[in-house]
Amino acid sequence: MALSGLEIFKKLPKTNCKDCGFPTCLAFAMQLAAGKVELEKCPHISEEVKEALSEASQPPILKVEIGAGNDSFVVGEETVMFRHDRTFVNQNAFAVTVEDDMDSSKIEEIIKDVNEIAYERVGQILKLDAICIKNKSKDKDKFLEVTDKVASLTKIPLILVSSDTEILKSAAGKFKENKPLIHAATADNIDFFIALGKETGCPIAVRGKSFEDIAVVTGKMREAGIKNLVIDIGSRDFKDDYYNQIILRMAAIKQKNRLFGYPTIVFPGEMTDDPLKETLIASVFVAKYGSIIVLSNASHQNIFPLMVYRQNIYTDPRRPMQVEQKIYEIGSPDENSPVLITTNFSLTYFIISGEVESSKVPSWLLVMDVEGQSVLTAWAAGKFVPELIAQFVKKSDIAEKVKKKEIVIPGYVAQLQGELEDELGDGWKVVVGPREAGEVPKFLKEYSA
């Protein structure tokens, strides 16, 4: 876990030699603690201290990269149990399953879908992250052939699952450039996987039924210097694995137990045969600490809500989500439709656009960039004020879209009405809308009547 500036200072030479570019060792220590400089800037630290400090500066759950190149993803680096304590850092990955005994056409269909799926939401593109290839056939050539096929059809990272270590060795050797996640090392084959990890550099999943099983493997791997690990714990029973994920996260974060300080992988598809239940189990692991979630059913109606949920949970609570500044068309507005304005705090936008939509009155909704603040906060901060609103309205081409120059402002800033009319000039009229979003439908029905 991160050390404080003073704790770091104790380990420094305390000579104030300035070789690091800072006036004192204490100043350097403070910058180190804040993560603003690298330890290497101090040329006088012993290897031992360097090791101790870099170890201590690692997050309680290590960062692990799966895959190579632009399409790789990272998981781990989490530091809190609850998102409101800071934020969840690296969103969980969703992997889709391919079994090596599937028809070739079926495999092609899955990969095509995975490649194509992309939902745009609040300025982000939501995509699937990995393909999990299971060696169901138990046949080496079949597994290599299918892996080869998948690797040729997509660039997204692979997870290679087999119970046969020889098959995994061949696959890892052949595809090591792609840095697939190799599944899985167990207490029975640790030495084999230490060798494989060193040779290929591929991340390795550690499989065990109990915490003790996992600790034996991660402990030995750690001694051998292999740290890009992912933990796969449990019995594939939803309740047990829900418990396991929580305990793993607590052990890593609250107990600072390095043996459990790795991202995890979960398999909801192996806990139920019902796609709807699988989707719901997956959603539980989005909130409760799954890092890589492997889905057996990737139908759109299941994946879409899951990806939206992941985006919600992994939003940084310290930074409000913002929507793009622009004119939003709700319904199919025309030159006679009402014009409304609000701010670009995503929640404000979602609630207002939802109410406008349910009013069934097609409308133009102008959303102004105020750095993601709500209407009242932005007004108080001087960002949603007549002068700036007028600038935005004039710059948008809304005047060309409607006949009547009339704009509805939120009821909470009714006091802006007069001044905004002056700033807008050019015959614009400003109408005060309701204070609460829930009153918008009624307002719009009467206003447009």
Added chain:
Amino acid sequence: MSFQVPKNTYTGKINVLKLSKDNTGIKVGGEAALPFYSFEGEIPNKPIIAIEVYDTKPSDWPQVVSKYYSDVFDDPVKWAKKSISEYGADAICLQLASINPDMGDMKPEEAAELTKTVRESIDRPLIVYGSGPMEKIAAVMKKVSEKNKDSNILMGWVEEDNYKTMGASAIGYSNNLIALNPLDVNIAKQLNILLTQLGLPADRIVMDPSISGLGYGIEYCYSAMERLKIAALMQDDKMTQMPMICNLAPEVWKVKEVKESEEQYPEWGDLEERGINWETISAMSTLMAGANMVVMRHPKAVNIIKEFIEELL
């Protein structure tokens, strides 16, 4: 190696809310551990799922869910009975939409009569939500409380601006109240303080965190609820120890993601299953964050959520 299982320390517990006349009926709350953390402490009462019943035929429900209720849309009593016997509702949530002056302006006496009729026809707890201006809600709930004296029904909602009228009607006729909170721990506490100072026992209050559905700000509710639950359980903050209710169904079933067809949005997939997922993921999220009661709509979604609650607790 021997592994010492880490454990949270709890100092407080959630109040127990009685939802029926006598002691035999359903209760909620009472837990002394985070939601579904039964390995850390006692969770004596499982969260309950209420199915909603409207006082008038809804006009804006997607067909994929209205088809399960269309035969009972005209009769709230039949609707309530069907929701219990066929779809497994633990409770009924009567949504008084028509009391809104814009939606029919149903008179308080009429609304109270309807509430009584529905309550007397079912053997499960009754939750009543009003909609519209808060003065109207307060006027209606006053009558509702009077007509259903001493029956421990749960009435929503109360805000800082109408807490005196609403509080008095709950105290006078021994019923329970839902306090509406705008995603803010301090405002939630403040309202609870006002209500208890007025004389309403703390165990007659339920908090409603103004839930939103998946994709529409659910993360704000998730964290607000989690913070309330943590304050209640780990800091023993008495003014956050009220059970929580999420009136979820209306939020889930109004968004375009559960309404637009697969023909229009092929990348969104099958409409009905998409809607079920939208509701179950939203419901599970509120349950993980600490909801003790969730108001739901789609029978299949209700079924799955009840199964998950059974499995995890």
